[in-house]
Amino acid sequence: MTSANKKLLVLAGDGIGPEVMAETLRVAEWMGRRRAVRFDVREDLVGGAALDKHHVPLTDATMKAAMDADAVLLGAVGGPKWDKLPFAQKPERGLLRLRKEMDLFANLRPAVVFDALVDASSLKPEVINGLDLLIVRELTGGMYFGEPRGIENIAGGGRKGTNTHTYTDAEIRRLARVGFELARLRGNKVCSVEKANVMEAGVLWREEVTKLHAAEFADVQLSHMYADNCAMQLIRNPRQFDVIVTDNLFGDMLSDEAAMMTGSLGMLPSASLGARDAATGRRHALYEPVHGSAPDIAGLGQANPIANLLSFAMCLRYSFALEAEAELIERTAKAVLDRGLRTGDILQPGKTLVSTRAMGDAILKELEKLGG
């Protein structure tokens, strides 16, 4: 890939989305100017912003641009202005359409504890100091999509609710493959999480992960854990984990549990990846902060831009193999926090409250110092 063809579709969205994205775009521009890493950036609308202009939360043209891009960067969607719309027209449908049509089956949620924020966690510093784990959650199958599903009347009275937890061997393998590949870029350890003790889908999960490991990833250290034990181990000793691969339902819960160890929503990035194209090596990818559009602080210049910026760092690492630049951004965020600068969400006594823009300014200054 040459430095000229990194096609980035930027969908800032609603609420604080455009505010935090503006700071990330300044960093992207800095990368072009100072590190010769150039992006072909196209900006477009999603969510409420697209509804206001085009009467749909995502136009077909934007969808096509997302399919053609090397990566999509998204801010946040939604807000009270659009809350009363029918479900099918809500801003969130724009994001769901992107995830579905790009077939983003692997959701990556890192849980990293910055030294400067160690006290913001509900866990003891000695338990979470230096924590750096990655949860890879299956996003398009399992309990949330399995058939049959529904609520029915039972003959003779009463009602029954049904959901089906189902996975094919191919679905398990493609997710596990992502986990193993990512582990090779990190601590080289995968923990596969299911409930093989009580669920057949869990037995298949364990068998398929084990087979794939033996066939292609024997150099990666693999362990298996039941999901209930994993929930406990995350609280007891989270640093034992490097990469956790798990299904949609367990991943939903475990990733929220892991995220909360790190303190604030304003610090949490995420990525969602599709399958790698065998011929080109490309994969669809969408990067977004975990937080929403934060209507309570939108427009006030109070949003923490770091979650969005760390999502961009993930984009550099996973879509463009720019490890040095990704690390540079992460070191920069750390340095700014170490200097005591804080947006309101992570403010602690004795630290300096700064605006979104001032945080962006400090990040650019630090980038010059560390990597210019």
Ligand code: NAD
């Ligand atoms: P939220 O994440 O927007 O906000 C929760 C709380 O965290 C708020 O008090 C907010 O001010 C604060 N917060 C969030 N991000 C912050 C940041 N970067 N800096 C400082 N403070 C921050 O969740 P919510 O209030 O439940 O939802 C608000 C809207 O966002 C809703 O319309 C919801 O549907 C939407 N939403 C969108 C996404 C997404 O785009 N992926 C995700 C979650 C919620």
